[in-house]
Amino acid sequence: MLHAIIAAIIAVILIIKTFIWTTVLIKRWKRQRELMRQKVFKSLQTEKTAEVAIPVVGIPVANQPAQLIFNDETDQRFKDVQSLVENATWIELGRGTLGPLFKWVLKGGAIVVARKLDKITVTRQEFAKRLLVLKTLQHPNLLPLRSGFFYGEIPFLIFDYLCLGSLEDLLHGKEKSSFTALNWPIRACVSLCIARGIAAIHRSPEGLVCGVVKSSNVLLKNDFKGCLSGYELPSLVPAAAIIKQNPGAVAPELLHTNTPVFTHSSDVYSFGVCLLELITGRRPRTRAPDGREIDLREFVQSAHNEIFDPAVDRDGSSEEEMSMMVGIAKECLCDVAAERPTMSQVVVKLKMLRTHLHHRNDSIQEME
Structure with a gap:
Protein backbone atom coordinates (compact mmCIF):
# COMPACT_ATOMS: atom_id res chain seq x y z
CA MET A 1 0.00 0.00 0.00
CA LEU A 2 2.85 2.37 0.98
CA HIS A 3 4.68 1.59 -2.26
CA ALA A 4 1.57 2.44 -4.27
CA ILE A 5 1.21 5.80 -2.50
CA ILE A 6 4.90 6.63 -3.09
CA ALA A 7 4.59 5.65 -6.75
CA ALA A 8 1.51 7.85 -7.13
CA ILE A 9 3.30 10.82 -5.52
CA ILE A 10 6.31 10.36 -7.82
CA ALA A 11 4.00 10.16 -10.84
CA VAL A 12 2.26 13.41 -9.84
CA ILE A 13 5.63 15.14 -9.34
CA LEU A 14 6.79 13.98 -12.78
CA ILE A 15 3.58 15.23 -14.39
CA ILE A 16 3.95 18.62 -12.69
CA LYS A 17 7.62 18.88 -13.75
CA THR A 18 6.72 17.94 -17.32
CA PHE A 19 3.94 20.54 -17.37
CA ILE A 20 6.27 23.25 -16.02
CA TRP A 21 9.02 22.33 -18.52
CA THR A 22 6.53 22.32 -21.40
CA THR A 23 5.19 25.72 -20.34
CA VAL A 24 8.73 27.12 -20.19
CA LEU A 25 9.52 25.77 -23.67
CA ILE A 26 6.34 27.19 -25.16
CA LYS A 27 6.97 30.61 -23.59
CA ARG A 28 10.56 30.51 -24.81
CA TRP A 29 9.45 29.68 -28.36
CA LYS A 30 6.81 32.44 -28.34
CA ARG A 31 9.39 34.94 -27.12
CA GLN A 32 11.90 33.84 -29.80
CA ARG A 33 9.21 33.97 -32.50
CA GLU A 34 8.13 37.47 -31.46
CA LEU A 35 11.74 38.70 -31.44
CA MET A 36 12.29 37.18 -34.87
CA ARG A 37 9.09 38.78 -36.17
CA GLN A 38 10.15 42.20 -34.85
CA LYS A 39 13.55 41.89 -36.51
CA VAL A 40 12.04 40.79 -39.83
CA PHE A 41 9.42 43.55 -39.79
CA LYS A 42 12.12 46.09 -39.02
CA SER A 43 14.14 44.98 -42.04
CA LEU A 44 10.98 45.02 -44.18
CA GLN A 45 10.31 48.65 -43.26
CA THR A 46 13.51 49.72 -45.01
CA GLU A 47 12.39 47.96 -48.20
CA LYS A 48 9.00 49.70 -48.38
CA THR A 49 10.69 53.00 -49.20
CA ALA A 50 11.99 51.40 -52.41
CA GLU A 51 8.51 50.43 -53.63
CA VAL A 52 7.41 52.46 -56.61
CA TYR A 161 -0.52 39.05 -49.98
CA LEU A 162 1.77 37.85 -47.18
CA CYS A 163 3.86 40.73 -45.87
CA LEU A 164 6.80 38.65 -44.59
CA GLY A 165 7.63 37.76 -48.17
CA SER A 166 9.39 34.69 -49.49
CA LEU A 167 11.58 32.11 -47.81
CA GLU A 168 14.28 32.98 -50.37
CA ASP A 169 14.43 36.59 -49.15
CA LEU A 170 14.49 35.52 -45.49
CA LEU A 171 17.25 32.96 -46.12
CA HIS A 172 19.47 34.95 -48.47
CA GLY A 173 18.31 38.56 -48.22
CA LYS A 174 17.51 40.98 -51.01
CA GLU A 175 20.04 43.01 -52.93
CA LYS A 176 21.01 46.23 -51.12
CA SER A 177 18.89 45.42 -48.06
CA SER A 178 19.62 43.93 -44.66
CA PHE A 179 17.87 40.81 -43.38
CA THR A 180 17.59 38.70 -40.26
CA ALA A 181 18.53 35.04 -40.66
CA LEU A 182 15.74 32.65 -39.67
CA ASN A 183 16.48 30.53 -36.61
CA TRP A 184 16.38 26.74 -36.77
CA PRO A 185 12.99 26.09 -35.07
CA ILE A 186 11.33 28.30 -37.70
CA ARG A 187 13.20 26.59 -40.54
CA ALA A 188 12.21 23.16 -39.24
CA CYS A 189 8.57 24.23 -38.98
CA VAL A 190 8.66 25.69 -42.53
CA SER A 191 10.09 22.42 -43.93
CA LEU A 192 7.10 20.51 -42.57
CA CYS A 193 4.69 23.15 -43.91
CA ILE A 194 6.19 22.84 -47.41
CA ALA A 195 5.99 19.04 -47.30
CA ARG A 196 2.35 19.15 -46.20
CA GLY A 197 1.48 21.59 -48.99
CA ILE A 198 3.07 19.41 -51.68
CA ALA A 199 1.40 16.29 -50.28
CA ALA A 200 -1.98 18.06 -50.46
CA ILE A 201 -1.41 18.85 -54.16
CA HIS A 202 -0.44 15.23 -54.85
CA ARG A 203 -3.64 14.03 -53.15
CA SER A 204 -5.82 16.05 -55.53
CA PRO A 205 -8.20 13.93 -57.67
CA GLU A 206 -6.31 15.04 -60.78
CA GLY A 207 -2.94 14.03 -59.29
CA LEU A 208 -1.51 17.54 -59.78
CA VAL A 209 2.19 18.36 -59.42
CA CYS A 210 4.17 21.38 -58.18
CA GLY A 211 6.79 21.34 -60.94
CA VAL A 212 9.67 22.91 -59.03
CA VAL A 213 9.69 23.44 -55.27
CA LYS A 214 11.85 26.47 -54.55
CA SER A 215 12.35 28.96 -51.74
CA SER A 216 11.08 31.90 -53.80
CA ASN A 217 7.71 30.14 -54.05
CA VAL A 218 7.45 29.57 -50.29
CA LEU A 219 5.79 32.53 -48.56
CA LEU A 220 5.64 33.05 -44.82
CA LYS A 221 2.61 34.05 -42.79
CA ASN A 222 2.86 36.34 -39.77
CA ASP A 223 3.36 33.31 -37.51
CA PHE A 224 6.19 32.11 -39.81
CA LYS A 225 4.26 29.11 -41.10
CA GLY A 226 5.10 28.33 -44.71
CA CYS A 227 2.65 28.67 -47.58
CA LEU A 228 3.44 27.20 -51.02
CA SER A 229 2.78 29.32 -54.12
CA GLY A 230 3.55 28.85 -57.81
CA TYR A 231 1.82 25.48 -57.95
CA GLU A 232 -0.26 26.71 -60.90
CA LEU A 233 2.76 26.84 -63.24
CA PRO A 234 2.82 23.21 -64.48
CA SER A 235 -0.83 23.52 -65.52
CA LEU A 236 -0.21 26.59 -67.67
CA VAL A 237 3.25 26.37 -69.26
CA PRO A 238 5.43 23.57 -70.72
CA ALA A 239 7.72 21.78 -68.28
CA ALA A 240 10.78 22.66 -70.37
CA ALA A 241 10.24 26.40 -69.76
CA ILE A 242 10.11 25.87 -65.98
CA ILE A 243 13.13 23.55 -65.96
CA LYS A 244 15.26 26.03 -67.88
CA GLN A 245 14.77 28.70 -65.22
CA ASN A 246 15.53 26.49 -62.21
CA PRO A 247 19.02 24.97 -62.48
CA GLY A 248 19.99 22.79 -59.54
CA ALA A 249 16.42 22.22 -58.37
CA VAL A 250 15.23 19.74 -61.00
CA ALA A 251 15.23 15.93 -60.90
CA PRO A 252 17.89 14.34 -63.17
CA GLU A 253 15.36 12.32 -65.19
CA LEU A 254 13.86 15.59 -66.44
CA LEU A 255 17.18 16.79 -67.82
CA HIS A 256 17.80 13.89 -70.18
CA THR A 257 14.70 13.98 -72.35
CA ASN A 258 13.30 16.26 -75.03
CA THR A 259 9.78 15.92 -73.62
CA PRO A 260 10.06 16.31 -69.83
CA VAL A 261 6.99 15.65 -67.71
CA PHE A 262 6.81 16.59 -64.04
CA THR A 263 5.80 13.76 -61.71
CA HIS A 264 5.16 13.34 -58.01
CA SER A 265 8.61 11.79 -57.78
CA SER A 266 10.30 14.77 -59.43
CA ASP A 267 8.50 17.01 -56.91
CA VAL A 268 10.03 14.94 -54.10
CA TYR A 269 13.50 15.49 -55.56
CA SER A 270 12.89 19.23 -55.80
CA PHE A 271 11.70 19.29 -52.19
CA GLY A 272 14.95 17.57 -51.18
CA VAL A 273 16.91 20.45 -52.71
CA CYS A 274 14.73 22.99 -50.87
CA LEU A 275 15.29 21.11 -47.61
CA LEU A 276 19.07 21.33 -48.12
CA GLU A 277 18.68 25.04 -48.80
CA LEU A 278 16.99 25.45 -45.39
CA ILE A 279 19.76 23.48 -43.68
CA THR A 280 22.80 24.99 -45.41
CA GLY A 281 21.60 28.51 -46.20
CA ARG A 282 22.93 28.00 -49.75
CA ARG A 283 21.08 28.33 -53.06
CA PRO A 284 20.35 25.34 -55.36
CA ARG A 285 23.41 26.37 -57.39
CA THR A 286 26.33 27.18 -55.11
CA ARG A 287 30.11 27.61 -55.08
CA ALA A 288 32.38 24.67 -54.35
CA PRO A 289 35.55 25.27 -52.28
CA ASP A 290 37.57 25.38 -55.51
CA GLY A 291 35.34 28.13 -56.92
CA ARG A 292 33.31 25.99 -59.35
CA GLU A 293 29.54 26.48 -59.49
CA ILE A 294 27.85 23.18 -58.65
CA ASP A 295 24.46 21.82 -57.60
CA LEU A 296 23.72 22.07 -53.88
CA ARG A 297 23.18 18.31 -53.81
CA GLU A 298 26.74 17.76 -55.08
CA PHE A 299 28.09 20.27 -52.56
CA VAL A 300 26.51 18.41 -49.64
CA GLN A 301 27.59 14.98 -50.89
CA SER A 302 31.21 16.04 -51.38
CA ALA A 303 31.56 18.31 -48.34
CA HIS A 304 34.26 17.29 -45.89
CA ASN A 305 33.52 20.05 -43.43
CA GLU A 306 30.35 21.21 -41.72
CA ILE A 307 27.50 22.05 -44.11
CA PHE A 308 25.11 23.75 -41.68
CA ASP A 309 24.26 27.42 -42.19
CA PRO A 310 26.71 29.37 -39.98
CA ALA A 311 24.03 32.06 -39.51
CA VAL A 312 21.97 29.62 -37.39
CA ASP A 313 22.58 29.52 -33.65
CA ARG A 314 22.12 25.93 -32.63
CA ASP A 315 22.31 23.65 -29.62
CA GLY A 316 22.75 19.90 -29.41
CA SER A 317 19.11 19.07 -30.16
CA SER A 318 18.85 21.37 -33.18
CA GLU A 319 22.14 20.08 -34.57
CA GLU A 320 20.84 16.52 -34.21
CA GLU A 321 17.63 17.48 -36.01
CA MET A 322 19.56 19.19 -38.81
CA SER A 323 21.76 16.13 -39.29
CA MET A 324 18.76 13.81 -39.46
CA MET A 325 17.01 16.13 -41.92
CA VAL A 326 20.05 15.90 -44.18
CA GLY A 327 19.38 12.15 -44.23
CA ILE A 328 15.74 12.73 -45.26
CA ALA A 329 16.87 15.16 -47.98
CA LYS A 330 19.30 12.57 -49.36
CA GLU A 331 16.46 10.01 -49.59
CA CYS A 332 14.45 12.55 -51.61
CA LEU A 333 17.46 13.16 -53.87
CA CYS A 334 17.91 9.53 -54.89
CA ASP A 335 18.92 9.23 -58.57
CA VAL A 336 16.38 6.46 -59.10
CA ALA A 337 12.94 8.07 -59.15
CA ALA A 338 11.12 4.89 -58.11
CA GLU A 339 13.22 4.65 -54.93
CA ARG A 340 12.35 8.10 -53.62
CA PRO A 341 9.74 8.31 -50.84
CA THR A 342 6.32 9.79 -51.55
CA MET A 343 5.55 13.22 -50.15
CA SER A 344 3.10 11.67 -47.68
CA GLN A 345 5.94 9.47 -46.45
CA VAL A 346 8.22 12.51 -46.18
CA VAL A 347 5.61 14.28 -44.03
CA VAL A 348 5.50 11.25 -41.72
CA LYS A 349 9.33 11.12 -41.54
CA LEU A 350 9.56 14.80 -40.61
CA LYS A 351 6.85 14.49 -37.96
CA MET A 352 8.45 11.36 -36.51
CA LEU A 353 11.81 13.10 -36.40
CA ARG A 354 10.37 15.96 -34.39
CA THR A 355 8.54 13.58 -32.07
CA HIS A 356 11.80 11.66 -31.58
CA LEU A 357 13.36 14.81 -30.16
CA HIS A 358 10.84 14.53 -27.31
CA HIS A 359 12.38 17.17 -25.08
CA ARG A 360 11.43 19.78 -27.73
CA ASN A 361 8.28 18.14 -28.95
CA ASP A 362 5.73 20.09 -26.93
CA SER A 363 7.09 23.47 -27.97
CA ILE A 364 7.17 22.28 -31.57
CA GLN A 365 3.53 21.24 -31.40
CA GLU A 366 2.69 24.79 -30.26
CA MET A 367 4.48 26.17 -33.35
CA GLU A 368 2.40 24.10 -35.71
Missing part, protein backbone atom coordinates in the same frame (compact mmCIF):
# COMPACT_ATOMS: atom_id res chain seq x y z
CA ALA A 53 3.85 52.48 -57.90
CA ILE A 54 3.46 52.01 -61.66
CA PRO A 55 1.84 55.07 -63.27
CA VAL A 56 -1.63 54.76 -64.75
CA VAL A 57 -0.19 54.68 -68.27
CA GLY A 58 1.45 51.36 -67.39
CA ILE A 59 -1.88 49.64 -66.89
CA PRO A 60 -2.80 47.43 -69.87
CA VAL A 61 -5.66 48.62 -72.03
CA ALA A 62 -8.55 46.19 -72.44
CA ASN A 63 -9.55 45.95 -76.09
CA GLN A 64 -12.39 43.57 -75.31
CA PRO A 65 -14.73 43.05 -72.32
CA ALA A 66 -13.27 41.71 -69.09
CA GLN A 67 -14.19 38.11 -68.28
CA LEU A 68 -14.36 36.76 -64.74
CA ILE A 69 -13.48 33.05 -64.68
CA PHE A 70 -14.06 32.51 -61.00
CA ASN A 71 -14.18 34.46 -57.76
CA ASP A 72 -13.87 33.53 -54.10
CA GLU A 73 -17.52 33.46 -53.02
CA THR A 74 -16.58 34.85 -49.60
CA ASP A 75 -14.87 37.90 -51.12
CA GLN A 76 -16.77 40.26 -53.40
CA ARG A 77 -13.84 42.61 -54.13
CA PHE A 78 -12.92 40.81 -57.36
CA LYS A 79 -16.32 40.59 -59.05
CA ASP A 80 -15.98 43.90 -60.93
CA VAL A 81 -12.83 43.12 -62.92
CA GLN A 82 -12.78 46.42 -64.83
CA SER A 83 -12.91 48.52 -61.66
CA LEU A 84 -10.46 46.25 -59.84
CA VAL A 85 -7.72 46.56 -62.48
CA GLU A 86 -8.15 50.25 -63.21
CA ASN A 87 -8.40 51.50 -59.63
CA ALA A 88 -5.65 49.42 -58.00
CA THR A 89 -2.22 50.87 -57.27
CA TRP A 90 0.35 48.69 -59.04
CA ILE A 91 3.73 47.91 -57.43
CA GLU A 92 5.94 45.39 -59.22
CA LEU A 93 7.33 42.69 -56.91
CA GLY A 94 9.31 40.77 -59.50
CA ARG A 95 9.09 38.71 -62.65
CA GLY A 96 8.53 34.96 -62.84
CA THR A 97 8.17 32.21 -65.44
CA LEU A 98 4.69 33.34 -66.49
CA GLY A 99 5.20 37.09 -66.30
CA PRO A 100 5.36 39.96 -63.79
CA LEU A 101 4.05 39.80 -60.25
CA PHE A 102 2.38 42.87 -58.76
CA LYS A 103 1.33 44.05 -55.35
CA TRP A 104 -2.08 45.67 -55.77
CA VAL A 105 -3.32 48.17 -53.20
CA LEU A 106 -7.10 48.21 -53.58
CA LYS A 107 -9.65 50.82 -52.64
CA GLY A 108 -9.93 50.86 -48.88
CA GLY A 109 -6.27 49.85 -48.45
CA ALA A 110 -6.56 46.06 -48.83
CA ILE A 111 -3.54 44.40 -50.48
CA VAL A 112 -3.44 41.40 -52.83
CA VAL A 113 -0.91 39.89 -55.23
CA ALA A 114 -1.73 39.87 -58.94
CA ARG A 115 0.12 37.64 -61.39
CA LYS A 116 -0.08 38.94 -64.96
CA LEU A 117 0.29 35.99 -67.31
CA ASP A 118 2.24 36.86 -70.43
CA LYS A 119 3.47 33.44 -71.45
CA ILE A 120 0.71 30.85 -71.15
CA THR A 121 0.62 28.36 -74.04
CA VAL A 122 -2.94 27.06 -73.69
CA THR A 123 -6.12 28.40 -75.27
CA ARG A 124 -8.46 30.76 -73.45
CA GLN A 125 -10.98 27.96 -72.94
CA GLU A 126 -8.34 25.51 -71.70
CA PHE A 127 -6.92 28.14 -69.37
CA ALA A 128 -10.34 28.68 -67.79
CA LYS A 129 -10.84 24.92 -67.44
CA ARG A 130 -7.48 24.40 -65.69
CA LEU A 131 -8.03 27.36 -63.43
CA LEU A 132 -11.28 25.91 -62.17
CA VAL A 133 -9.35 22.76 -61.21
CA LEU A 134 -6.61 24.75 -59.44
CA LYS A 135 -9.10 26.73 -57.36
CA THR A 136 -10.25 23.50 -55.70
CA LEU A 137 -6.83 23.13 -54.02
CA GLN A 138 -7.39 24.28 -50.45
CA HIS A 139 -4.93 23.63 -47.65
CA PRO A 140 -3.42 25.77 -44.84
CA ASN A 141 0.01 25.42 -46.46
CA LEU A 142 -1.08 26.42 -49.99
CA LEU A 143 -1.43 30.09 -50.95
CA PRO A 144 -5.14 30.48 -51.78
CA LEU A 145 -6.07 31.38 -55.35
CA ARG A 146 -8.73 34.06 -54.82
CA SER A 147 -9.73 34.95 -58.36
CA GLY A 148 -8.92 34.44 -62.02
CA PHE A 149 -10.01 36.59 -64.93
CA PHE A 150 -9.21 38.03 -68.33
CA TYR A 151 -8.72 41.77 -68.63
CA GLY A 152 -9.06 42.13 -72.37
CA GLU A 153 -6.80 39.38 -73.69
CA ILE A 154 -4.54 39.31 -70.64
CA PRO A 155 -5.17 36.67 -67.95
CA PHE A 156 -4.62 37.51 -64.27
CA LEU A 157 -4.49 35.42 -61.11
CA ILE A 158 -5.16 36.96 -57.69
CA PHE A 159 -3.61 35.63 -54.48
CA ASP A 160 -3.36 36.68 -50.84
